[in-house]
Amino acid sequence: SSHIHLGFSLSLLCSVELNRGGLNAGMTEFQEKLRQQHENSMHQELEKLLSTTKGVENSRKDFEGFKHLFHRFLQVKGPSVDWAKINRPPEDSIQPYERIHAKGLPEAIAASLNKLAVVKLNGGLGTSMGCKGPKSLISVRNENTFLDLTVQQIEHLNKTYSADVPLVLMNSFNTDEDTKKILQKYTHHRVKIHTFNQSRYPRINKESLLPVATNMGLIGENGEAWYPPGHGDIYTSFCNSGLLDKLLSEGKEYIFVSNIDNLGATVDLHILNHLMSQPADKRCEFVMEVTDKTRADVKGGTLIQYDNKLRLLEIAQVPKAHVDEFKSVTKFKIFNTNNLWISLPAIKRLHEQNTLDMEIIVNPKTLDGGLNVIQLETAVGAAIKCFDNALGINVPRSRFLPVKTTSDLLLVMSNLYSLEAGSLTMSEKREFPTTPHVKLGSSFTKVQDFLRRFESIPDMLELDHLTVSGDVTFGKQVALKGTVIIIANHGDRIDIPAGAMLENKIVSGNLRILDH
Ligand SMILES: *[C@@H]1O[C@H](CO)[C@@H](O)[C@H](O)[C@H]1NC(C)=O
Numbered sequence: 324s325s326h327i328h329l330g331f332s333l334s335l336l337c338s339v340e341l342n343r344g345g346l347n348a349g350m351t352e353f354q355e356k357l358r359q360q361h362e363n364s365m366h367q368e369l370e371k372l373l374s375t376t377k378g379v380e381n382s383r384k385d386f387e388g389f390k391h392l393f394h395r396f397l398q399v400k401g402p403s404v405d406w407a408k409i410n411r412p413p414e415d416s417i418q419p420y421e422r423i424h425a426k427g428l429p430e431a432i433a434a435s436l437n438k439l440a441v442v443k444l445n446g447g448l449g450t451s452m453g454c455k456g457p458k459s460l461i462s463v464r465n466e467n468t469f470l471d472l473t474v475q476q477i478e479h480l481n482k483t484y485s486a487d488v489p490l491v492l493m494n495s496f497n498t499d500e501d502t503k504k505i506l507q508k509y510t511h512h513r514v515k516i517h518t519f520n521q522s523r524y525p526r527i528n529k530e531s532l533l534p535v536a537t538n539m540g541l542i543g544e545n546g547e548a549w550y551p552p553g554h555g556d557i558y559t560s561f562c563n564s565g566l567l568d569k570l571l572s573e574g575k576e577y578i579f580v581s582n583i584d585n586l587g588a589t590v591d592l593h594i595l596n597h598l599m600s601q602p603a604d605k606r607c608e609f610v611m612e613v614t615d616k617t618r619a620d621v622k623g624g625t626l627i628q629y630d631n632k633l634r635l636l637e638i639a640q641v642p643k644a645h646v647d648e649f650k651s652v653t654k655f656k657i658f659n660t661n662n663l664w665i666s667l668p669a670i671k672r673l674h675e676q677n678t679l680d681m682e683i684i685v686n687p688k689t690l691d692g693g694l695n696v697i698q699l700e701t702a703v704g705a706a707i708k709c710f711d712n713a714l715g716i717n718v719p720r721s722r723f724l725p726v727k728t729t730s731d732l733l734l735v736m737s738n739l740y741s742l743e744a745g746s747l748t749m750s751e752k753r754e755f756p757t758t759p760h761v762k763l764g765s766s767f768t769k770v771q772d773f774l775r776r777f778e779s780i781p782d783m784l785e786l787d788h789l790t791v792s793g794d795v796t797f798g799k800q801v802a803l804k805g806t807v808i809i810i811a812n813h814g815d816r817i818d819i820p821a822g823a824m825l826e827n828k829i830v831s832g833n834l835r836i837l838d839h
């Protein structure tokens with residue numbers, strides 16, 4: 324769990340006086356001296372690290388970004404939003420998708436597609452689902468991985484519209500090597516794939532505020548000393564990699580950015596067309612796809628009007644007294660899907676002006692050895708306030724289909740969805756538009772265990788709610804309908820027999836099926 328940096332936590336700095344005003348205001352001379360000391364020590368340590376190996380040009384660039392972030396971390400005080408200044412976004416700054424859709428598509432949509440590149444955030448590992456290596460390489464449907472599905476989607480665009488839409492993967496040092504090995508299998512596909520690395524930043528000892536790393540290597544304990552600094556890093560590392568300039572020179576104007584584990588994040592031609600048909604002087608530089616909040620997503624970031632700009636408000640930025648208000652589904656009705664459409668020339672301009680400003684997320688961690696560290700991160704959507712004519716589009720829920728857990732995986736593997744050209748669509752046989760609520764217990768957390776426990780994926784077309792806990796297995800061709808709760812207490816085991824149909828049932832106790 325992470326939280327936004329609300330006030331500089333070092334006790335010495337805070338003990339003097341806690342100023343809740345703007346940046347820097349009221350920082351005493353003493354505090355300023357301390358801050359300087361921390362910053363200088365950090366810079367010295369970074370130089371020492373660089374001197375441990377040769378050929379560190381990329382790392383030097385990374386460290387420039389890190390220094391900037393660390394500087395802001397030491398300086399920023401007080402909550403980053405003043406609750407009284409928050410306004411509801413003006414009517415036309417969050418448009419319903421239906422209005423965008425109603426405009427229809429022009430003949431020349433291929434020309435618009437040729438100005439687009441698709442960027443997938445591919446820095447994450449599959450650890451939380453019990454998998455080694457990049458998350459994008461986990462199989463999600465018919466042996467297809469997240470990456471396979473993405474490639475199929477883009478290839479489909481090429482085939483249908485004869486359009487050239489490149490795929491760009493933002494890798495991290497954790498995922499780059501394994502991803503590149505896999506990319507070879509797409510050489511004969513009709514899709515151009517580019518990759519770039521996001522930065523590698525040093526984790527900071529929570530007490531000393533100095534790097535944990537003893538050298539630049541990633542081997543052994545020292546491997547734990549580094550982290551990829553969140554997807555807000557995309558702007559800097561995309562520019563630094565040279566790829567942004569390359570795409571601009573090929574006539575690309577927008578990128579569509581999304582998490583690689585969001586299977587609903589397909590290229591939407593209507594949104595693309597909306598962007599491309601704006602008059603040049605009113606070009607919308609940033610679109611955030613938002614969707615209606617349900618009780619399951621009360622923690623998601625939302626859009627507010629602040630200082631005359633659209634701004635992303637995350638729960639961690641909310642003063643404690645207003646957290647319940649923030650979570651309410653009636654006051655803040657929508658949340659960020661992290662599907663973003665961003666103007667490439669605008670990124671370049673803001674990067675060159677050095678005016679991309681994103682709230683710092685301080686993510687505390689405990690390393691294997693027990694050491695408490697913090698890592699400073701930023702989120703890509705937080706930059707929305709820096710762009711001109713930013714817009715929210717309230718899209719259907721189907722564009723937000725993240726697979727974070729095996730419960731999500733069960734849904735996307737089931738007959739609730741059908742797969743076509745790499746895209747999942749809700750089956751027409753389902754009579755309600757909502758997805759069932761699925762909660763699988765800890766025996767299902769790892770993908771391997773999950774797969775072992777289902778001989779085949781149950782029929783879920785009429786399911787509303789499923790809770791499974793304990794040592795439970797499912798035979799072939801089980802059907803689940805309505806609300807089904809299956810609970811095997813400690814020491815018990817429940818095998819749901821092949822062909823069983825459970826409708827509005829609670830199953831508990833012991834139910835063994837033995838081979839004979
Ligand atoms: C990206 O990171 C990997 C892992 O650290 C490294 O091997 C590779 O050379 C990097 N690529 C570039 C272009 O810097």
Ligand SMILES: *[C@@H]1O[C@H](CO)[C@@H](O)[C@H](O)[C@H]1NC(C)=O
Binds near residue numbers: 481485486512513
């Ligand atoms: C996409 O399609 C066009 C037209 O069929 C083709 O010329 C182009 O090379 C294709 N792009 C890729 C990357 O294969």
